[in-house]
Amino acid sequence: MMQTKSGFITIVGKPNVGKSTLLNALIGEKIAITSPKVQTTRFRITGILTEEDAQFVFIDTPGMHKPIHGLGKLMDKSAENAMQDVDIICWVVDQPYRKSDEFILERIKNAGLPTILVINKIDELPSKGDIDKIIVSYLSKMEFESVVPISAKDKTHLEHLKKAVKEHLIEGPLFYPEDYITDQSQESRMGELIRERILYYTEQEVPHSVAVVIESMKHNEEIGTLDVDALIIVERDSQKGILIGKGGEKLKRIGTEARKAMNQIFDLKVHLTLWVKVQKDWRNNPNVISKYGYGE
Numbered sequence: 656m657m658q659t660k661s662g663f664i665t666i667v668g669k670p671n672v673g674k675s676t677l678l679n680a681l682i683g684e685k686i687a688i689t690s691p692k693v694q695t696t697r698f699r700i701t702g703i704l705t706e707e708d709a710q711f712v713f714i715d716t717p718g719m720h721k722p723i724h725g726l727g728k729l730m731d732k733s734a735e736n737a738m739q740d741v742d743i744i745c746w747v748v749d750q751p752y753r754k755s756d757e758f759i760l761e762r763i764k765n766a767g768l769p770t771i772l773v774i775n776k777i778d779e780l781p782s783k784g785d786i787d788k789i790i791v792s793y794l795s796k797m798e799f800e801s802v803v804p805i806s807a808k809d810k811t812h813l814e815h816l817k818k819a820v821k822e823h824l825i826e827g828p829l830f831y832p833e834d835y836i837t838d839q840s841q842e843s844r845m846g847e848l849i850r851e852r853i854l855y856y857t858e859q860e861v862p863h864s865v866a867v868v869i870e871s872m873k874h875n876e877e878i879g880t881l882d883v884d885a886l887i888i889v890e891r892d893s894q895k896g897i898l899i900g901k902g903g904e905k906l907k908r909i910g911t912e913a914r915k916a917m918n919q920i921f922d923l924k925v926h927l928t929l930w931v932k933v934q935k936d937w938r939n940n941p942n943v944i945s946k947y948g949y950g951e
C-alpha cells in the first residue's frame with residue numbers, strides 16, 4: 656500500500672486578496688463564495704483535496720482586519736483560531752508589504768508555524784520585476800518556508816503551491832473519506848450562494864448587513880424538485896426596500912441567479928423562495944450572530 660500524507664493548511668491574509676478564489680481553484684469546485692467586496696467570507700470554510708498519496712485540508716478564513724462591530728470581531732477571531740492546530744499557514748498577499756500588514760504579520764509570527772508566502776493575482780502584474788518587488792518587501796519581515804507566485808483566477812502555478820505544501824504534510828492516515836470536499840452542509844452552502852448574489856447586487860453597508868438562513872428544504876417527489884425556503888435578514892427597513900427593489904425586481908434577480916448556481920453546483924432542480932426580515936442591529940447581538948452560524 657502507498658504511504659499517505661495529510662495535514663491542515665490555513666489560508667490567511669487581508670480581505671480581498673483572493674483567499675476564497677484560491678480555495679475554490681485548489682479544490683476545483685465552488686466551496687467558498689467570492690466577490691470584489693471586502694469581508695465576503697464570514698466563517699472558516701474547509702476544502703478537502705485528496706490526491707493519490709496525499710490529503711490536503713485547506714481552511715479558508717475571513718480576511719484579517721481591525722474589527723469594529725460584533726460580527727467583525729468574531730470573524731477576526733475565527734481567522735486567528737484557524738491558525739491553531741494546523742500544520743502550515745499560507746499567507747496570501749497581492750501587493751508589497753505595508754504598515755497595515757503588521758497586524759497579520761504579528762499573528763502569523765505568534766502562531767509559529769511553517770509559513771508559505773503566496774503572491775496572488777500575478778495575472779495583473781505586468782513584469783517579473785513587479786512580482787520580485789512584492790517578494791523582497793516581505794522577505795525581511797519573517798522567515799518563509801517558500802514563496803510561490805500564483806494566479807488563483809487563472810489557476811496558474813497551483814501545482815507549485817501544492818508541492819510546497821506537501822513537504823509539510825505528515826505521514827499517516829487520511830482525515831476524511833476520499834470523496835469529501837468540504838465539511839460545510841448543503842444548507843450552509845446554499846445560504847452562501849444567496850448571499851453572494853446579494854453582495855453583487857447591493858452597495859455600501861447593505862451587503863455587510865445581510866445574513867441568510869435556509870429555513871426549510873423539502874424534496875417534492877411529484878415534480879422532482881428540491882423546494883428551498885430562505886430567509887434574508889437585514890438591519891433596517893430601508894435596507895429591506897433596497898434589497899427587494901422596484902416591484903420586487905432586485906430580489907427576483909438575486910433569487911433566479913442563486914437558484915441557477917444551486918442547480919449547477921448540486922446538480923438539482925431547486926425551487927427557491929426568498930423572504931426578507933428586519934432584525935435591528937443583529938451584527939452586534941452575539942445570540943443572533945451565533946444563531947446564523949457566523950464567527951466559527
Ligand SMILES: Nc1nc2c(ncn2[C@@H]2O[C@H](COP(=O)(O)OP(=O)(O)O)[C@@H](O)[C@H]2O)c(=O)[nH]1
Nearest residue numbers: 671672673674675676689690691776806807808
Ligand atoms: N485578477 C485576479 N483577480 C483575482 C484573483 N484571485 C481573486 N481575484 C479577485 O479578487 C476579488 C476577491 O476575491 P476573494 O476570493 O473573494 O478574496 P478573499 O476576500 O481574500 O477571499 C474577487 O473579485 C476575485 O475575482 C487572481 O488571481 N487574479
Ligand SMILES: [Mg+2]
Nearest residue numbers: 674675695696
Ligand atoms: Mg474570502
